Amino acid sequence: xxxxxxxxxxxxxxxxxxxxxxxxxxxxxxxxxxxxxxxxxxxxxxxxxxxxxxxxxxxxxxxxxxxxxxxxxxxxxxxxxxxxxxxxxxxxxxxxxxxxxxxxxxxxxxxxxxxxxxxxxxxxxxxxxxxxx
Amino acid sequence: xxxxxxxxxxxxxxxxxxxxxxxxxxxxxxxxxxxxxxxxxxxxxxxxxxxxxxxxxxxxxxxxxxxxxxxxxxxxxxxxxxxxxxxxxxxxxxxxxxxxxxxxxxxxxxxxxxxxxxxxxxxxxxxxxxxxxxxxxxxxxxxxxxxxxxxxxxxxxxxxxxxxxxxxxxxxxxxxxxxxxxxxxxxxxxxxxxxxxxxxxxxxxxxxxxxxxxxxxxxxxxxxxxxxxxxxxxxxxxxxxxxxxxxxxxxxxxxxxxxxxxxxxxxxxxxxxxxxxxxxxxxxxxxxxxxxxxxxxxxxxxxxxxxxxxxxxxxxxxxxxxxxxxxxxxxxxxxxxxxxxxxxxxxxxxxxxxxxxxxxxxxxxxxxxxxxxxxxxxxxxxxxxxxxxxxxxxxxxxxxxxxxxxxxxxxxxxxxxxxxxxxxxxxxxxxxxxxxxxxxxxxxxxxxxxxxxxxxxxxxxxxxxxxxxxxxxxxxxxxxxxxxxxxxxxxxxxxxxxxxxxxxxxxxxxxxxxxxxxxxxxxxxxxxxxxxxxxxxxxxxxxxxxxxxxxxxxxxxxxxxxxxxxxxxxxxxxxxxxxxxxxxxxxxxxxxxxxxxxxxxxxxxxxxxxxxxxxxxxxxxxxxxxxxxxxxxxxxxxxx
Numbered sequence: 001x002x003x004x005x006x007x008x009x010x011x012x013x014x015x016x017x018x019x020x021x022x023x024x025x026x027x028x029x030x031x032x033x034x035x036x037x038x039x040x041x042x043x044x045x046x047x048x049x050x051x052x053x054x055x056x057x058x059x060x061x062x063x064x065x066x067x068x069x070x071x072x073x074x075x076x077x078x079x080x081x082x083x084x085x086x087x088x089x090x091x092x093x094x095x096x097x098x099x100x101x102x103x104x105x106x107x108x109x110x111x112x113x114x115x116x117x118x119x120x121x122x123x124x125x126x127x128x129x130x131x132x133x
Numbered sequence: 134x135x136x137x138x139x140x141x142x143x144x145x146x147x148x149x150x151x152x153x154x155x156x157x158x159x160x161x162x163x164x165x166x167x168x169x170x171x172x173x174x175x176x177x178x179x180x181x182x183x184x185x186x187x188x189x190x191x192x193x194x195x196x197x198x199x200x201x202x203x204x205x206x207x208x209x210x211x212x213x214x215x216x217x218x219x220x221x222x223x224x225x226x227x228x229x230x231x232x233x234x235x236x237x238x239x240x241x242x243x244x245x246x247x248x249x250x251x252x253x254x255x256x257x258x259x260x261x262x263x264x265x266x267x268x269x270x271x272x273x274x275x276x277x278x279x280x281x282x283x284x285x286x287x288x289x290x291x292x293x294x295x296x297x298x299x300x301x302x303x304x305x306x307x308x309x310x311x312x313x314x315x316x317x318x319x320x321x322x323x324x325x326x327x328x329x330x331x332x333x334x335x336x337x338x339x340x341x342x343x344x345x346x347x348x349x350x351x352x353x354x355x356x357x358x359x360x361x362x363x364x365x366x367x368x369x370x371x372x373x374x375x376x377x378x379x380x381x382x383x384x385x386x387x388x389x390x391x392x393x394x395x396x397x398x399x400x401x402x403x404x405x406x407x408x409x410x411x412x413x414x415x416x417x418x419x420x421x422x423x424x425x426x427x428x429x430x431x432x433x434x435x436x437x438x439x440x441x442x443x444x445x446x447x448x449x450x451x452x453x454x455x456x457x458x459x460x461x462x463x464x465x466x467x468x469x470x471x472x473x474x475x476x477x478x479x480x481x482x483x484x485x486x487x488x489x490x491x492x493x494x495x496x497x498x499x500x501x502x503x504x505x506x507x508x509x510x511x512x513x514x515x516x517x518x519x520x521x522x523x524x525x526x527x528x529x530x531x532x533x534x535x536x537x538x539x540x541x542x543x544x545x546x547x548x549x550x551x552x553x554x555x556x557x558x559x560x561x562x563x564x565x566x567x568x569x570x571x572x573x574x575x576x577x578x579x580x581x582x583x584x585x586x587x588x589x590x591x592x593x594x595x596x597x598x599x600x601x602x603x604x605x606x607x608x609x610x611x612x613x614x615x616x617x618x619x620x621x622x623x624x625x626x627x628x629x630x631x632x633x634x635x636x637x638x639x640x641x642x643x644x645x646x647x648x649x650x651x652x653x654x655x656x657x658x659x660x661x662x663x664x665x666x667x668x669x670x671x672x673x674x675x676x677x678x679x680x681x682x683x684x685x686x687x688x689x690x691x692x693x694x695x696x697x698x699x700x701x702x703x704x705x706x707x708x709x710x711x712x713x714x715x716x717x718x719x720x721x722x723x724x725x726x727x728x729x730x731x732x733x734x735x736x737x738x739x740x741x742x743x744x745x746x747x748x749x750x751x752x753x754x755x756x757x758x759x760x761x762x763x764x765x766x767x768x769x770x771x772x773x
Contacts, residue, residue: 021723022645022731041520049375051518054368094518101512105503109496109525116488123403123484125473 020053024064031071038067038077041095042084051094136201139189140280143270146182146237149175150266153240157260161253161328169256173244176259179266180241183234190230190279191221200286203227203279209292209700211671219303220293225427225443226279228306232423233269235307235314240266243318243343250339257325258318265317268450276442292700295672301361309354309381313419315347316388320416323409324458327465332405337398340412342758344395348388349754355381356747367706369719369735371635371743374519379501380422383494387415390490397480400545404480406466407487413462417455418494424451425501475547482540489533496525527581534588534629538595541618542602556602560594575638582637586630593626614757621753628746634739635716641736645729651682654734657718658682659691664722664730672696677722677732679709686711691720716740 020039026032039053044060052060052067063084070080084092096102153175160168190203194217199205207224208217216223222231240262247255273279322340326332358381363371372378391411398408424447474480500517508514538560542553568587572578599619607615642654648663662678679691691709698704711718716738723731 020643022643022726025643043516043518049373049518054370089514091514091516094516095520095524096515096517101507102515105500105517105521106525108499109492109529112492112495113488113529116491120484120488123474124476124481 020064021061024061024068026068026071031068034077035064035068035071038071038080039064041081041093042067043092043094045088045092135189135192136198136280136282139186139193140274140278142182142185142189143274143280146179146186146233147267147270147274149179149182150263150270153179153263154260154267157256157258157263160256161260166252169252172256172259172263176237176240176244176262179263180234180237183230183237183270186280187221187230187234190227191218194218194221197290198286199288199290200282201279202281202283205283205287205290207293208290209671210289211700212293212298213670215300215303216293216298220297222306223293223297223302226273226277228310229269229273229277229427230279231306232310232314233266233273235310236262236266236269236317239314239318247339254325254329254336257328258321261321261324262317265321265454268453272443272446272450276446289700292698295696295698295701295703295705296365298671298698298705299361299365301357301365305354305357305361308350308357312347312349312351312354312388313381313384313422315343315350316384316412316416316419318343319347319391319412320454320458323412324461327409327461330465330467332409332467334399334402337395337405337408341392341395341399344388344392344412345754345757348385348392349751349758351381351385351388352747352751352754355385356744356751359747360744363740364708364710365705367708367721368733369639369708369717369737369740371632371740374522376501377426379497380425383497383501384415384418384422386490386494386497387411387418390487390494391415393483393486393490397483401472401474401480403472403474404484404487409466410462411487413455413458414494417451417458418498420447420451420454424448477543477548477550479540479543479545479548482536482543485536486533486540489529493526493529496529497522500525527585530629531584531588534585534592537592537622537625538598541599541622542595557595557598560591560598563594564588564590578637582633585633589626589629589633591626592629593623596620596623596626614759617753617757619753620756621750624746624749624751624753626746627742627749631739631742631744631746635737635743638738639735642732642734644732645726646732647729652679652732652734654718655736657684657736659720659734661730661732662690667694669696671700672698674707675722677709677720677730679720679732679734681711685713691718693720693722695722712741 026035036053040051042052042063044050044052044055044057044063046057046059047055050060052063067080067084070083075083081093085097090096090102096105098106153172156168156171156175159165160170160172190201192198193201193204194208195214197204197208197210197217199208203224203226207227208220212220220227222228240259243262244259319340322336322343326336355378358378359371362373363369391408394404394408394411397404424444427443427447474484500522504515504517538557539553542556564587567590568583571586572583596619599622600616603615603619640655642652644650644652646652646661648661650661652659652661658681659679660682662680664675664677667674667676674694674696676692676694679693681687681689681691689711691711693709694707696705696707706721709720716736717740719735719737721733723733725731
């Protein structure tokens with residue numbers, strides 16, 4: 001319940017999500033695919049928990065246009081991420097960068113798997129080594 | 134007057150809870166067995182009392198008694214009856230009342246249904262349930278009272294958020310709560326066992342059906358929520374890694390781990406400590422989910438300040454039960470048995486399963502909490518969203534899928550790898566061939582998607598192998614628990630196939646169309662016939678019409694709508710969806726652009742498999758329950 005209620009309370013402020021408008025898409029399908037996947041990584045700063053790809057807000061539309069303009073100009077994905085982050089801060093990235101306080105987010109799953117595996121050792125017997133002893 | 138009855142019933146229920154805790158704790162000590170009966174009666178009385186309160190609130194919604202603040206804020210005379218009733222839990226106060234009703238229902242069901250366990254354990258479990266009842270009733274009555282009156286009763290209510298005015302509102306919240314709150318029983322099992330200081334295989338055996346019951350409900354609740362979001366939010370996304378969704382996923386992941394570890398505890402008498410810990414953590418995560426969503430801390434960090442009493446109260450409940458449970462665990466957890474596992478055995482694979490599920494749970498938890506914590510500690514503001522979770526979960530899922538089919542086919546204690554490989558060879562071959570076929574026929578599919586699809590086919594293949602072997606071995610299909618695990622595993626595989634296919638092969642068309650235009654998506658052509666006005670019971674709508682020009686649905690029409698709700702001054706998008714075997718065609722209409730209209734059409738291939746898979750998983754769980762319910766009776770008869 002809380003799930004959808006809170007989810008939908010968000011919906012009260014922003015209209016239902018809609019992705020891009022007609023005419024926004026780039027003619028080149030490869031560039032457009034990159035634009036879409038980049039757009040999903042950027043948070044719409046005036047919405048609640050929506051990417052600029054999902055949002056109807058004018059700010060999101062401007063940002064989508066900027067992403068596409070830069071793609072047309074030949075920027076790499078990383079150039080564009082850097083440019084957007086430089087303007088709006090780390091908060092705009094739905095996929096945090098690796099580094100500083102966000103490194104833990106990326107290292108944690110690996111660390112957990114390793115640590116859990118190491119702890120789990122204690123419940124296993126190793127017949128070969130005990131036989132050698 | 135009716136509302137006052139409801140309020141009074143809640144206060145009575147609170148008193149009864151006090152008796153339940155006292156009698157349960159005292160009755161568990163030697164020589165006080167008579168008091169246990171009081172605990173049982175209290176649990177049942179508590180349920181009837183909160184049910185009376187619930188009926189009173191439902192009545193107030195049905196007759197639109199706007200002198201109640203909650204009815205005024207969330208209902209409207211023109212609202213259809215079904216949403217007046219389901220609207221009872223479409224708001225904070227009512228949904229917390231529903232939470233309390235379900236909590237009491239579990240307590241009463243436990244009191245009625247669980248008759249084979251030692252009386253002291255039974256009494257202690259009821260006492261812990263009563264303690265939770267107290268906490269949530271106090272929360273309800275003092276911070277979220279659904280029965281508080283307005284000074285003057287307005288003539289009209291403010292209406293229910295239109296997006297909630299959907300048949301799914303009737304089922305999604307009760308299912309989800311039945312899942313969350315169901316884990317209160319496993320929590321009570323763990324706490325009661327820790328109080329006794331005696332935990333054994335039999336304990337795990339008693340707890341497992343309750344875990345399974347909660348898990349089945351939670352699975353269905355999350356799946357229904359996902360489907361609701363899919364058709365309601367306007368473009369066909371089914372999972373957004375939104376914090377409120379994560380709040381429901383965490384107890385599901387932990388609960389799934391608990392199901393599997395309890396199996397080891399039951400069969401081998403080991404991993405008992407881990408199982409106790411998981412039982413505590415799973416319910417703690419259910420509470421944390423409630424806290425995160427109910428306090429408003431997630432939607433916006435500042436929303437917390439709007440209602441600090443509620444947020445702080447739930448935080449206190451969370452701290453009390455989590456902290457109390459974990460402290461008791463630290464203090465009383467029994468010594469680890471020395472029985473060791475062989476690496477090639479079913480229990481070894483179950484340990485691996487738990488490692489992955491625990492990692493997934495903590496990853497979701499940290500991903501959800503970290504931005505809040507960092508912000509609260511004065512660090513930079515960051516976001517963690519879908520691209521992060523997808524990037525982390527995809528690689529985590531691959532090894533999980535690869536090893537999952539092995540476990541159920543391995544024997545307990547010790548098995549050999551070579552014969553296992555032979556048994557699973559057909560499943561592996563089938564998975565590889567189907568994946569290769571897809572790679573060739575659908576060029577451009579990302580490699581990661583293919584690998585994940587291959588893993589999912591392998592999981593389904595393994596489950597089918599398992600099913601066939603089990604049926605051959607026992608030759609009795611009425612032994613439903615036998616098929617429980619393979620059916621659930623196959624369901625997971627089917628769900629993952631749906632997720633990957635719908636993500637990798639989705640097609641999209643966004644155009645401004647004039648009436649008479651032909652629109653093409655994939656192989657399908659449709660004619661746009663324009664938009665007409667329509668009136669609904671409490672809304673007006675614009676309905677677009679798209680007619681199939683070719684294919685199996687030729688001549689049929691898709692009728693997407695935009696609805697405008699007068700009372701709530703709000704609008705919703707109602708997608709039109711055509712289902713066929715291969716996928717969904719999903720259409721919505723948008724704004725007018727000059728004399729044209731924005732039309733958005735998506736093709737979501739195999740997307741229905743996501744919810745079919747989830748349903749099959751829940752079916753698997755239910756099969757396990759069906760057999761479980763029978764077994765104790767046999768045991769009793771043999772004992773008598």
